[in-house]
Amino acid sequence: MTKKEKNFCKKPFSVWDIVIYIVFTVFVIISVIFVFIGEKGNTVEIYLDGKHLYSFELSTDRVIELEHNTVVIENGEVYISYADCPNKICLNSPPVSKAGRSISCLPNKLIVYISGDSDYDAVIGGGL
Amino acid sequence: METQKEESVQKKKFNYKILLRAVLALLFTALLIAVIILALYTDEKNGVIMGSEYSFVTKGVHSKLCNANLISLIEEKENLFSTEKENSDIFNINNAPKGEQVKISSETMGLLLLARELYVKTDGAFNIAIYPLIELWKFSPSTFNYAEKQPPSDSDIDSMLQYCKFDADTFILDKENLTVTKKYSESKLDPGAMVKGYNLDIARQNADDYGISYSLYSFGGSSILGYKKSYNIGIIDPNNKERVLGSLLLPENMCISTSGTYERFYKDSAGNIYHHILATDGKPSTSGITGVTVIGESGVLCDMISTAVIVMGLDKGRELMLEYGLTGIIVTQDNKYSTVGNIGFYPEIDDYIRI
Ligand SMILES: [Zn+2]
Numbered sequence: 001m002t003k004k005e006k007n008f009c010k011k012p013f014s015v016w017d018i019v020i021y022i023v024f025t026v027f028v029i030i031s032v033i034f035v036f037i038g039e040k041g042n043t044v045e046i047y048l049d050g051k052h053l054y055s056f057e058l059s060t061d062r063v064i065e066l067e068h069n070t071v072v073i074e075n076g077e078v079y080i081s082y083a084d085c086p087n088k089i090c091l092n093s094p095p096v097s098k099a100g101r102s103i104s105c106l107p108n109k110l111i112v113y114i115s116g117d118s119d120y121d122a123v124i125g126g127g128l
Numbered sequence: 129m130e131t132q133k134e135e136s137v138q139k140k141k142f143n144y145k146i147l148l149r150a151v152l153a154l155l156f157t158a159l160l161i162a163v164i165i166l167a168l169y170t171d172e173k174n175g176v177i178m179g180s181e182y183s184f185v186t187k188g189v190h191s192k193l194c195n196a197n198l199i200s201l202i203e204e205k206e207n208l209f210s211t212e213k214e215n216s217d218i219f220n221i222n223n224a225p226k227g228e229q230v231k232i233s234s235e236t237m238g239l240l241l242l243a244r245e246l247y248v249k250t251d252g253a254f255n256i257a258i259y260p261l262i263e264l265w266k267f268s269p270s271t272f273n274y275a276e277k278q279p280p281s282d283s284d285i286d287s288m289l290q291y292c293k294f295d296a297d298t299f300i301l302d303k304e305n306l307t308v309t310k311k312y313s314e315s316k317l318d319p320g321a322m323v324k325g326y327n328l329d330i331a332r333q334n335a336d337d338y339g340i341s342y343s344l345y346s347f348g349g350s351s352i353l354g355y356k357k358s359y360n361i362g363i364i365d366p367n368n369k370e371r372v373l374g375s376l377l378l379p380e381n382m383c384i385s386t387s388g389t390y391e392r393f394y395k396d397s398a399g400n401i402y403h404h405i406l407a408t409d410g411k412p413s414t415s416g417i418t419g420v421t422v423i424g425e426s427g428v429l430c431d432m433i434s435t436a437v438i439v440m441g442l443d444k445g446r447e448l449m450l451e452y453g454l455t456g457i458i459v460t461q462d463n464k465y466s467t468v469g470n471i472g473f474y475p476e477i478d479d480y481i482r483i
Contacts, residue, residue: 017149024157032164050175050199092274094370100362102181102349106269109176113183118362120375122183124384124421125364126391127350128321128405128435 042099042116044078046071049109058097058114068108078112080105167341171195178206178323179269180348184331187341194338198345201330208236211259211318212270221308222259222316229307237306239319239326239428244301246432247294250448252408254436257294259318264288265412267392267404268318276395279402285410291315292410321387324351325431328383331355332427342380351385351431354378365477366390366419366459373459374475378423385430387438388419407439415441418461423471424454442466 042058048066056062056073063081064071069090070082077095083105090105099118104111171191173184177199184195210216217236224230232240246254262268264280291298291314299317300309324347331345335355342357352361358380365373366388378384389412392404407413420437422430433454437445442458446468449456455469464483467473475482 017153020149020153021156024153025160028157028160028164032161032168045174047174050173052172052174086270087273089273104176104181106176106179106181111174111176111181111183113174119360120362120372121354121359122344122346122352123362123364123372124346124350124352124386125366125369125419126388127324127348127386127431128391 042114044071044073045113045115047111047113058116066110069105069110071110071112078103078114080110080112083108173199175199177202178210179212180324182327182348183346184343186335186343188339188343189341190338191340191343194335194340194343197338198331198334201334202327205235205323205327205330208233209239209319209323211268211316211320218317218319221310224308224310224313226310226313229302229305229309231307234306237301237303239322240299240301240308240317241303242428243319243322243432244294244296244299246436250436250440252293253439254321254432255292255294255408256317256319256321257299257315258292258406258410259316260314261285261288261292261406261410262318262404263316265402265404265406266394267406272392272404274394276397278396279400288314289410321435322428322432324348325383325385325427325429327351328353328427328431332381350387350391351383351427352378353383353427354380356380363421363457363473364388364419367461367463372476373457373465373480374473374477376423376457376471376473382423382425383427383430384421384423385427385434386419386421387434389413389438390418405435405438413439415439415445416460416462417441417445417458419459420445420456421458422449422454422456423469424452430454 044056044058046054058076062073068084069080072079072081077097079095080090080103083090085105085107093103096103096114099114099116100120100123102111102113166189168187169191171186173195175182186195206213208217211218213219217232221230243256263271266272291312298311298315327347328345328351331353332355335343343355344359345353359378360375361378361384362372362375365371369390389403389405393401395401403412405413417438420434422434424430445458449468455471457465457467457473459465463479464481466483
């Protein structure tokens with residue numbers, strides 16, 4: 001065995017390997033951060049019966065016709081304009097515009113939620 | 129000649145070594161990416177369960193399974209606690225004639241015993257048997273809407289009051305045989321003021337079982353648990369629900385629950401406003417409290433106490449919270465707020481006075 005071969009058997013990892021590993025690790029962490037903390041504007045997320053149906057920009061006016069409800073995005077606000085539910089609570093809910101707020105038509109299992117940059121992880125209020 | 133041969137062999141081995149190292153580095157990187165992605169894997173669920181909305185944002189390897197299991201667990205609770213679902217324990221109690229022993233699950237019995245404890249402790253301010261009056265006032269989920277309507281008459285309220293007690297005489301809770309017996313056929317229960325908080329306790333146990341990294345659970349927009357992470361929570365201004373009163377950092381594994389008179393209300397033709405939190409006289413509470421936020425470890429307790437404090441008022445409500453080791457915020461109708469315990473609340477609007 002040559003000296004070099006002996007060294008390889010004793011120390012399979014040299015300083016340069018460790019440097020390469022560190023470079024890889026930093027690269028991976030930076031990419032992950034980019035993926036998870038990408039800046040994005042507020043979006044309107046529409047959930048029906050526990051399933052995510054649509055995702056729309058809050059900044060673009062739009063009318064979304066669903067089977068039992070109509071959701072309107074207008075001037076950076078969202079509201080429900082039509083509902084066939086018995087209590088019509090959803091039609092009487094004020095429009096929402098800020099991230100973290102939602103409006104719903106509970107009898108029809110519709111949730112309209114604004115996601116995006118918010119000062120809060122969650123907003124709480126109301127209740128029995 | 130020989131040295132030349134040795135050199136060429138060495139060259140070959142050197143190349144092989146580089147390849148080995150490159151493969152090792154790639155494997156290592158792939159493993160690292162997999163670990164990070166799995167640990168940060170987020171499963172988000174939004175929907176409607178037991179007549180109110182839920183939202184789960186769960187991070188961890190098993191977050192998808194964890195959320196799916198939580199939903200099926202709560203669907204099971206719906207079969208126990210729902211007032212609407214046929215053959216739920218509560219449905220069976222509500223529809224039973226007087227004197228009939230209604231068999232219930234031990235879990236429902238546990239919930240009813242806790243409700244009894246609070247009923248006695250708060251002199252009836254927390255009362256799940258007020259349901260017939262809630263229906264009379266048209267505040268139950270199936271009767272409520274915002275349309276203008278006349279409130280029930282005083283005589284109708286007074287004649288209903290006798291059925292709306294949750295004392296040991298009106299509802300006999302037999303914990304050995306797991307039965308409930310009513311004194312009046314007209315008596316009915318609605319555990320709605322405790323179920324959302326109870327769901328948080330189930331969510332925490334379920335997240336423990338699945339080894340979740342961290343998670344945010346919300347039920348009805350009024351009960352939240354920050355699992356294994358502290359979360360910044362904005363509190364809606366009870367006197368103007370379009371803005372946020374302020375925020376607080378909810379410590380990890382703690383629950384927060386709110387009650388507000390602004391959740392359900394209507395006007396009569398004279399313009400008087402009636403809200404859905406009824407006091408012991410069977411009429412909307414006049415304590416002057418419009419919103420209560422309660423923070424504590426037990427979700428169900430936070431949920432129950434937040435309702436009771438609205439009825440009990442500032443001083444008695446604060447005493448009750450301190451007695452149960454809970455912290456929070458009490459807001460009055462004249463734009464004043466009071467903090468209970470050490471909560472680190474940051475007000476964000478300036479037309480409020482701290483008292
Ligand atoms: Zn509706």
